Amino acid sequence: MVASSLRLREVSKSFPAPDDALARRLALDQISISLNAGELVSLVGPSGCGKSTLLRLIAGLDFPDSGELLIGAEPITGPNAERGLVFQDPNLFPWLTVRRNIESGLVARGLLQEKRGEVEEFMRLVGLEAFANAYPHHLSGGMAQRVALARALINHPKVLLLDEPLGALDAFTRMRMQDEVLRLWQARRTTTLLVTHDTDEAIYMSDRVIIMTQRPGTIDQIIPITLDRPRDRSSAAFLQLRGDILELLHFAGNASSDNFVAERSSSS
Numbered sequence: 001m002v003a004s005s006l007r008l009r010e011v012s013k014s015f016p017a018p019d020d021a022l023a024r025r026l027a028l029d030q031i032s033i034s035l036n037a038g039e040l041v042s043l044v045g046p047s048g049c050g051k052s053t054l055l056r057l058i059a060g061l062d063f064p065d066s067g068e069l070l071i072g073a074e075p076i077t078g079p080n081a082e083r084g085l086v087f088q089d090p091n092l093f094p095w096l097t098v099r100r101n102i103e104s105g106l107v108a109r110g111l112l113q114e115k116r117g118e119v120e121e122f123m124r125l126v127g128l129e130a131f132a133n134a135y136p137h138h139l140s141g142g143m144a145q146r147v148a149l150a151r152a153l154i155n156h157p158k159v160l161l162l163d164e165p166l167g168a169l170d171a172f173t174r175m176r177m178q179d180e181v182l183r184l185w186q187a188r189r190t191t192t193l194l195v196t197h198d199t200d201e202a203i204y205m206s207d208r209v210i211i212m213t214q215r216p217g218t219i220d221q222i223i224p225i226t227l228d229r230p231r232d233r234s235s236a237a238f239l240q241l242r243g244d245i246l247e248l249l250h251f252a253g254n255a256s257s258d259n260f261v262a263e264r265s266s267s268s
């Protein structure tokens with residue numbers, strides 16, 4: 001399955017207000033973004049600005065109040081294996097081996113018989129062939145996340161949605177996994193939208209970085225990253241971008257710092 005473009009036009013989403021049953025509170029306000037087929041784009045923004053909500057809308061797990069979401073020319077109407085989703089928590093089935101966890105994406109679609117041969121290929125792709133029969137509790141965090149990636153990729157998604165997939169990993173594992181995800185992306189050129197809190201990760205990995213404002217989330221800036229890959233995290237150009245993005249985030253986060261604090265304490 002080939003990569004597809006992803007287009008959002010003036011997408012808004014509200015939820016019931018936590019303090020008033022009759023009111024609704026806007027989480028996303030008129031979000032318009034386009035990803036070209038094969039592009040890797042990061043989404044960064046303050047906690048509570050609607051990043052996960054946006055990914056859930058693209059995954060088809062929830063619906064916008066208004067606006068349009070398109071994969072290629074097709075409107076998104078519900079969940080579909082053509083959009084792979086990986087969260088911070090790998091969400092593996094603890095009672096299934098690595099192999100069965102990766103197969104589970106196919107089982108759900110009734111394609112296991114036809115595609116069983118690909119399971120080996122995807123275990124190799126993420127470097128887990130020696131762990132085919134291991135159970136999740138024997139895996140490190142990085143390995144578990146590689147299983148989750150393989151489980152999403154085995155469906156040959158047109159778009160891969162990553163919601164802070166490396167957020168729970170230690171710094172070293174995280175950097176290795178960034179290279180791993182980049183390698184998978186370079187091999188397959190799946191259109192990828194990566195939510196991350198980590199500005200270095202966004203700069204290291206992406207073609208463009210989208211910066212969102214504090215809730216209700218809007219698009220603040222879109223920054224193209226034109227550095228050659230593999231990127232050098234300590235180059236002057238990299239550090240310059242880091243400084244620029246941190247400054248933008250500082251202002252994005254400060255727009256309503258009271259909300260920011262309230263959000264963090266109420267959502268945990």
Ligand code: ADP
Pocket residue numbers: 015016027045046047048049050051052053054215263267
């Ligand atoms: P982020 O991922 O950027 O931290 P979220 O998308 O999780 O932010 O949340 C954005 C806002 O929408 C927050 O204010 C959050 O409380 C609210 N929200 C998200 N999901 C729901 C829901 N199911 N019901 C009510 N409010 C929600």
Ligand code: MG
Pocket residue numbers: 051052053
């Ligand atoms: Mg989130």
